[in-house]
Amino acid sequence: SLLVASLVIQLITAMASGGGGSSGATSSMVAALKKYNAMFTFGDSMDETGNICAASSNKTELDVLTCTHPPYGETYFGRPACRWCDGRVVVDFIAQALGLPFVPPSKAKGKDFRRGVSMAITGGTAMNFSFYKSLGIEDPVWNHGSLDTQIQWFKELMPSICGTEQSCKVYLRKSLFMFGGYGGNDYNVQLLELGLTPLQAMNYTPKIVTAIANGVEKLIALGAVHVVVPGIFPTGCLPIFLSLFGDAASETDFDGTGCLKPYNRLTEYHNSLLRKQVDALRRKHYNSTRIMYADYYGLVYQMIQEPEKFGV
Numbered sequence: 001s002l003l004v005a006s007l008v009i010q011l012i013t014a015m016a017s018g019g020g021g022s023s024g025a026t027s028s029m030v031a032a033l034k035k036y037n038a039m040f041t042f043g044d045s046m047d048e049t050g051n052i053c054a055a056s057s058n059k060t061e062l063d064v065l066t067c068t069h070p071p072y073g074e075t076y077f078g079r080p081a082c083r084w085c086d087g088r089v090v091v092d093f094i095a096q097a098l099g100l101p102f103v104p105p106s107k108a109k110g111k112d113f114r115r116g117v118s119m120a121i122t123g124g125t126a127m128n129f130s131f132y133k134s135l136g137i138e139d140p141v142w143n144h145g146s147l148d149t150q151i152q153w154f155k156e157l158m159p160s161i162c163g164t165e166q167s168c169k170v171y172l173r174k175s176l177f178m179f180g181g182y183g184g185n186d187y188n189v190q191l192l193e194l195g196l197t198p199l200q201a202m203n204y205t206p207k208i209v210t211a212i213a214n215g216v217e218k219l220i221a222l223g224a225v226h227v228v229v230p231g232i233f234p235t236g237c238l239p240i241f242l243s244l245f246g247d248a249a250s251e252t253d254f255d256g257t258g259c260l261k262p263y264n265r266l267t268e269y270h271n272s273l274l275r276k277q278v279d280a281l282r283r284k285h286y287n288s289t290r291i292m293y294a295d296y297y298g299l300v301y302q303m304i305q306e307p308e309k310f311g312v
């Protein structure tokens with residue numbers, strides 16, 4: 001939770017300085033950030049604020065989700081809050097820093113979504129399930145909440161958030177869109193379910209990154225102006241990858257930090273292509289949008305290298 005807080009502080013600083021910048025945020029910049037009327041979030045389990053739970057009323061199914069049991073939620077909410085975390089997730093910290101309420105899940109009934117809503121759902125992918133079906137996957141990971149589906153959920157909610165198409169254009173230009181990080185589950189499917197090597201998975205990276213960029217275009221067409229597009233975490237440092245692939249790896253596969261280099265190379269490749277697409281989108285929409293790449297990889301890697309700097 002401390003790690004997440006540090007990540008968010010650095011992210012907010014980068015946003016305040018115009019995205020990708022490294023200069024520190026001044027208080028007037030931070031004050032300017034508080035002017036967002038709402039925050040709309042998309043993504044996967046990293047950004048989950050309750051959709052996976054709200055989507056089912058079947059107690060047996062809900063019980064299977066470990067995030068519905070302690071110790072999830074114990075350090076902040078005091079109860080499991082359908083987040084894959086003992087406290088808050090990144091978008092929770094951002095909402096608080098911007099003076100906005102926590103984003104309710106879009107599947108929640110009877111909520112007011114005018115100040116924000118989360119379309120993110122555990123298992124969310126950049127690619128449609130039809131793509132994975134064509135690769136031989138029979139069931140989606142958890143759900144069918146791909147990027148296109150999430151944009152569709154958002155479109156369906158728009159009338160209740162901002163009214164007509166025209167009034168939405170006016171409203172949404174003052175909102176913050178957090179688009180992802182998408183991609184983590186796309187690689188999980190390939191590496192963990194299909195058993196592809198990181199090198200083989202790279203073949204699909206251009207498709208995945210293009211799907212994310214096309215998603216940003218769709219949001220812009222709906223009226224989005226401020227859009228944060230995060231990269232993905234260093235896969236080769238994640239415990240699940242270390243425990244599944246660490247034993248079979250050779251000594252030269254590990255970097256000085258103890259992360260698996262072949263998996264991190266895949267993530268770096270994804271993030272570098274994504275960054276190029278974000279730059280291209282910025283150039284294309286330079287006079288009407290503010291599209292920001294968020295470097296989750298660099299921040300998380302720094303925390304793994306120097307945990308003591310982050311209080312752990």
Ligand SMILES: *[C@@H]1O[C@H](CO)[C@@H](O)[C@H](O)[C@H]1NC(C)=O
Binds near residue numbers: 058
């Ligand atoms: C709840 O889900 C379980 C597991 O998917 C299923 O076996 C059961 O029939 C469902 N119960 C109801 C009431 O739908």
Ligand SMILES: *[C@@H]1O[C@H](CO)[C@@H](O)[C@H](O)[C@H]1NC(C)=O
Binds near residue numbers: 126127128131211
């Ligand atoms: C997902 O499928 C729909 C139609 O089924 C298609 O229009 C869309 O382009 C697909 N999206 C991606 C990211 O492949």
Ligand SMILES: *[C@@H]1O[C@H](CO)[C@@H](O)[C@H](O)[C@H]1NC(C)=O
Binds near residue numbers: 287288
């Ligand atoms: C941005 O530029 C394009 C053409 O270069 C123009 O059509 C559009 O109206 C401009 N938008 C704004 C918000 O100035």
